[in-house]
Amino acid sequence: MSRFSLPQDPAFQAMNTSLGFDQRLWPFDVAQSRAHARMLAAQGIIGEEDRDAILSGLDAVERELRDGTFPFREDDEDIHMAVERRLTEIVGAPGGKLHTARSRNDQVITDLAMFTRDAAQRAIAQLNDLRRVLLDVSEAHLDWPLPGYTHLQRAQPVYLSHHLLAYFWMITRDVGRFQAVLDASAELPLGAGALAGVNFDTDRRMVAAELGFTGVTANSVDAVSNRDFALDLLHALSVCATHLSRLGQEVVLWTSSEFGFMTLSDAWSSGSSIMPQKKNPDAAELLRGKAPRVWAHQAALHGVIHALPLTYNKDLQEDKEHLFDAVDTVEVCVAAAAGMLSTATFHRDAMAAAASDEMIAAVDLADLLVKQGTPFREAHGVIARLVREAVESGQTLGAVAVPELGDDAAAVLEQSSWLESKVSEGGTALVRVREQLAQARALVG
Structure with a gap:
């Protein structure tokens, strides 16, 4: 039986579904579900046979999702319901017990917190690689002089190494911001239920330990309505994108005929459709162009959250696309910055002159x-x-x-x-x- 006498209008169904973008949360949803099933059995809320059936079924679901054979259906509203639906198809009645003592509200925010933590950790690792590139290039050009600029006018000379190290310290502050994201997302929301907690004696700290959280949220209302850590991640991404845009602009200037300080590898350059002599620093230009895209996602999520009454509202479904695209955009930009710098040729004579x-x-x-x-x-x-x-x-x-x-x-x-x-x-x-x-x-x- 359903609460509703009519099916959803197709336009509302298209508006309501999030499966097209939240599929990427499946690794976190499966991991969360495993931990939840183990906890339910440990607390005697479900039996061990049900637990084992659920875990076996989740293994099968994971294999299908990983190899691309998962049978999605048109009426799968989101990845969470799709996983539970498929689990029940595979293992039968035990699959229907997995959702005991949780709601989609705390399930969704937990998946998002896990995604955020994973994205921040990957960003830190990637930025550490970029920092090493900056150090390597600085050491290779330790005593190469070039003009330092203010107002894009020659101001005072510096060494190229000193100039590049300015970006090292910018990126170091970015690493600190992503570390702060890890701190902000360190508490497990799962167990908050729809908003008031659940009617079972759950062990939230057992789940937290398995999933890599350092504690649990103190208030169930705050847990399901909180998106602060997503804003924190978008802020870290936005500042990082700003730093990369400044580097991109300098690469554009330095590689121009007017400056002649630098030549990019062909691997990081583009040609012209009409002018065969052109070698364009398009990757560097895109570091400039993609930064406002990331800032816009941060502003948009502020717009989604502002003035929302507690606790969960469907508006919060709009958090993911902003977060996902910003993460993807900055990841490719950091890779481009490292690739351009590590393969570029600097021209000592032009800079020295x-x-x-x-x-x-x-x-x-x-x-x-x-x-x-x-x-x-x-x-x-x-x-x-x-x-x-x-x-x-x-x-x-x-x-x-x-x-x-x-x-x-x-x-x-x-x-x-x-x-x-x-x-x-x-x-x-x-x-x-x-x-x-x-x-x-x-x-x-």
């Missing part, structure tokens, strides 16, 4: 005057005047500065001094870059 522009030593000349006793603001004005004179006369900065400031200015204008003078902790002098590299290596092993 750009870094040898004497104008970017202006602050070093101002600091020279400060060391001689001139207040910095006054020194800044003196050097600004000399820069203006050089620009207006078409001369180099040295040509106008050395006659006025003397041999000390000539020494400052030796290119290596611009870099090696930056000895403050975290600066670009090689002694500091080597300290960074040692610190970074200790983090990733």
